[in-house]
Structure formats: C-alpha cells, structure tokens
Amino acid sequence: MAPALLIPTLLDEPYEASGQPQKAAPCTGTSIVERNKAYWSTQPRPSLLHRSFHEQPVVVASASQNYLTLHDGTRILDACGGAAVAILGHGNKEVVAAMTEQAATVAYVHTLSYTTQAAEDLAKLLVGHKPGGLSKAFFLGSGSEANDGAMKIARQFFFERNDPQRTHFIARRQAYHGNTWGPMSLSNNVSRLVPYKDILMPNVSHVSPCYPYQYQRSGESDAQYVRRLAAELDDEFTRVGPQRVIAFVAETVGGATSGCITAPPGYFSAMKAVCRKHGALFVLDEVMCGMGRTGTTMAWEQEDGDASPDIMTIGKGLGGGYAPIAGILVHQDIIDQLDQGTGCFNHGHTYQAHPMSCAAALAVQSIVRREGLVQRCAEMGKRLEMGLKQRLADEPHVGEIRGRGLFWGIEFVQDKSTRTPFDPALKIGPSVQREALELGVNIYPGAGTLDGVKGDHVLIAPPFTVTEAEIEAITRTVLEAYRRVVSRPQ
Numbered sequence: 001m002a003p004a005l006l007i008p009t010l011l012d013e014p015y016e017a018s019g020q021p022q023k024a025a026p027c028t029g030t031s032i033v034e035r036n037k038a039y040w041s042t043q044p045r046p047s048l049l050h051r052s053f054h055e056q057p058v059v060v061a062s063a064s065q066n067y068l069t070l071h072d073g074t075r076i077l078d079a080c081g082g083a084a085v086a087i088l089g090h091g092n093k094e095v096v097a098a099m100t101e102q103a104a105t106v107a108y109v110h111t112l113s114y115t116t117q118a119a120e121d122l123a124k125l126l127v128g129h130k131p132g133g134l135s136k137a138f139f140l141g142s143g144s145e146a147n148d149g150a151m152k153i154a155r156q157f158f159f160e161r162n163d164p165q166r167t168h169f170i171a172r173r174q175a176y177h178g179n180t181w182g183p184m185s186l187s188n189n190v191s192r193l194v195p196y197k198d199i200l201m202p203n204v205s206h207v208s209p210c211y212p213y214q215y216q217r218s219g220e221s222d223a224q225y226v227r228r229l230a231a232e233l234d235d236e237f238t239r240v241g242p243q244r245v246i247a248f249v250a251e252t253v254g255g256a257t258s259g260c261i262t263a264p265p266g267y268f269s270a271m272k273a274v275c276r277k278h279g280a281l282f283v284l285d286e287v288m289c290g291m292g293r294t295g296t297t298m299a300w301e302q303e304d305g306d307a308s309p310d311i312m313t314i315g316k317g318l319g320g321g322y323a324p325i326a327g328i329l330v331h332q333d334i335i336d337q338l339d340q341g342t343g344c345f346n347h348g349h350t351y352q353a354h355p356m357s358c359a360a361a362l363a364v365q366s367i368v369r370r371e372g373l374v375q376r377c378a379e380m381g382k383r384l385e386m387g388l389k390q391r392l393a394d395e396p397h398v399g400e401i402r403g404r405g406l407f408w409g410i411e412f413v414q415d416k417s418t419r420t421p422f423d424p425a426l427k428i429g430p431s432v433q434r435e436a437l438e439l440g441v442n443i444y445p446g447a448g449t450l451d452g453v454k455g456d457h458v459l460i461a462p463p464f465t466v467t468e469a470e471i472e473a474i475t476r477t478v479l480e481a482y483r484r485v486v487s488r489p490q
C-alpha cells in the first residue's frame, strides 16, 4: 500500500479549502471516521435523532460546486450528490438568488385558495409540452409523498369511473418507492421493512424485478426474458383478479436497492401492454432516475416501444437538493376522467407546491435547459462508463458495471463465474463506500442487492456539471477503494 499515491491522483491539484497540500486522511494517519469520532467526543450528546445511535454522521461545514468541505477542512468530491440529488452541484448562486427572491416576495401561501407564479411556471416547464400525454404536475415535499399521491390519484381514477373494486397494486421485488406507509408497502427493500412487514398494506403484491445479471437464465435471450416477465405479471393479474388491480408500479431504472438496473429492450412496453390488457394503469417511479439523470429528461424516453406512463413521479434531481420538492405528473386521460366526475383531486398537503421549493426547482431546471446539462449528462455518462469499465471490469470481484447517463452501479460478487455474492457480514458495498470517502470521494453504498439480504454494490451519480478530471478521479478512487476492501484479511 502506498498511500502517498492516493490523494494526489484525485485531482492532480492541491485542495483549495484548507490551503494545504492535499495530504488528507490516509497520509496523516487518522481517518475521516476517526477524526469524526474525535470531533463528536468533544460535543454534548446530540439532540437530533440520527439514523444510527452509535455512529454519528460527519459534519459538513460547507459545500460548493462538486465538493463538500468537512468540519476539519477535508475536501470531498461529491460523486453521488447525496442519493443522486445534487444535479447542479452545490452552492449555485443563481439558484440561491431565485430562492432568496422568492422568500422575500412570497415565502408561503396555502394551495387551497392560492397559487404562485413559481409553481405555475415550474409545472409549465415540466408538462406544458405534454410529454407522452402527461399534462398536469402536482408538487410535494418528497418522493415518498409523490408516490403516495400517485397511488391515491390512481385509486380515485377508478373510483370515479365506477370501478371501486379496484384496490390492488402490483409492484416489483427489489424496488424502493419511499418510506411513508403506501410507498413502503410498494417497496420490497427487505432490510428497510423488517419491523413493519406485518403491518404493511395487504393490497400490494410483488413480481420479479427485471434484473438480467442475476435473474436472466443462461441461454435465455433478452426477448425470452422479457416474455417470461410479462407472463409473470399477467399471471399475477389473474391470481389477484384482473378487475381488482389499480396499477403496476416500477422504477424505470432501478435505484438504490439493486444499483442502476436497466431493462432489456421492450421490457417496459411489454409490461404496459399487460396493464392495458387488464384495464390497469402503468405507473413509473422516476424519483431517482428521472430529470435527466439517465441522459434524457424522462428515463422512459429511452425505452423501446410504448413505455410512456399514465402517472409518473419525480423527486431528487427536480430541485437538485436546494429545497425539498418532488412531483406527480399525470396523463391527460386521468385528468379528463376526474374532470367529468368530481372535478377535483381529493388530496393535499400544507407544503404542497411550496413557493420556495418551486422557485428553487424552477431555477435548477431552467439552468439545466439553458446550459444543455441533460445532453452533458449523457456525454459525461459515456466517459464515466468507459472509465469505470476500463479500470474495474476485469477485477475478479467486479460482477457487473451497469447504468445509464450519470447513473452507474457496480455490483461486487465473491465468485464471478457463478455470480455468487459475498457473505453479507463482510459488508463489501458499505466498506468500498467508506474507503472511497477516506480517499476523498463520496459514493453511495448498497447492500442486499440480489434479494434484500445478499449482494453488494455501490452507486455513482455525480452532478451533471462533473468534469473530465473529476471523472478520472472518481474512477481511480473507486478502483483503489475496491482493492483496499478485497485485499484486506477476511
């Protein structure tokens, strides 16, 4: 091990933040984790309920462009923007100015009686041109709320169409749709569900994920695999009672649970065709993969055939992290049905279409359009793919490198020939993330890749503003982090 090599390869230039040459954690002998422990030992017990009671999170003092600066001056390249959130990087002055202006003009009104220009303009920007027939947008504070609302408008659609017996949702295993009750029931991220699995909504069932690397049979062609999955969905409709199903719900590109799984050509149009056959809705969750992350504004635009959703949800990249905002985009046919019925959507939240969140998202999305950043995401994505594949594809424990745009997952396996995962107790995915952090690069860890228990991956989703030099630094660092983990005594 030659730590002196590591940090200088990061960007081949000194850290600016501390003004010191980039001798970060590995060179000084104390790690970020150790320095963080030392920091917290000087603090009173936190009043904030953190995710872990035993390990305190790292305090970030500031964030600018594609970097985080920690409390002790350590600078971290943000190669995942949180969970694929920060599409513009951090501290964008134009976004901050738009939010400040909105705060000073009108910070809040209740949507029962009022609206704001920021909310109207954001909706127009997203659905004014009716992409795939989606014609209305509804804004909320989180992806979970968006999926909750999507489930409710789908149910209301059938209720008003005199189809009240439709009460069931079909989702996929290895999916994540959120942490509030409805979306948690749709989700099948086993580790997040353990305490709650006996009290989830009973009217949800799950079919197989579309996950070729682990679940496509050897000798099975893409077309055969797609047909098998469509037949499984069709059988599930039959089992539940086709007249009872409201919708099939899926992530267009799988997100955090299994790490950027893409479907073979024709999968989504085949699944939509099954929904149509039984009169159910086709709902896509693009909270993580949407808003340009995969190289097109909507991830479904890259799918073969007719894969446009009746309802879709967006979130993370929508506001780029500047404010909490997510959205439901609804097809004109659903709007028409409600229009002929009660003439309202029976749903609402205090912070729905919050003016400052809408102003932030409007600024973020305006910059994305003006600067051609979705196109840039597609182009830089190709470089990231090339870099990751060149550096890591031949490594003995790198099973698959998959993704689209600037949304990449690396699945680690114990045995590449049988695609057998590591023992979960080794925590390979989280360990690679931790080593990468020590080397100055923030990536997103994943475990339970295969079935919620077994399997490891990391997720790389840098801002669309990522530079070539930064991509170089990311791929080098991920390789080094991986090597450190697999070479340690087990």
Ligand SMILES: *Cc1c(COP(=O)(O)O)cnc(C)c1O
Pocket: 083, 141, 142, 143, 144, 145, 147, 176, 177, 178, 179, 251, 255, 256, 285, 286, 287, 288, 289, 315, 316, 326
């Ligand atoms: C993150 C995520 C959600 C939940 O969004 P929150 O803002 O965390 O509530 C839903 N669906 C997908 C695909 C996600 O990645």
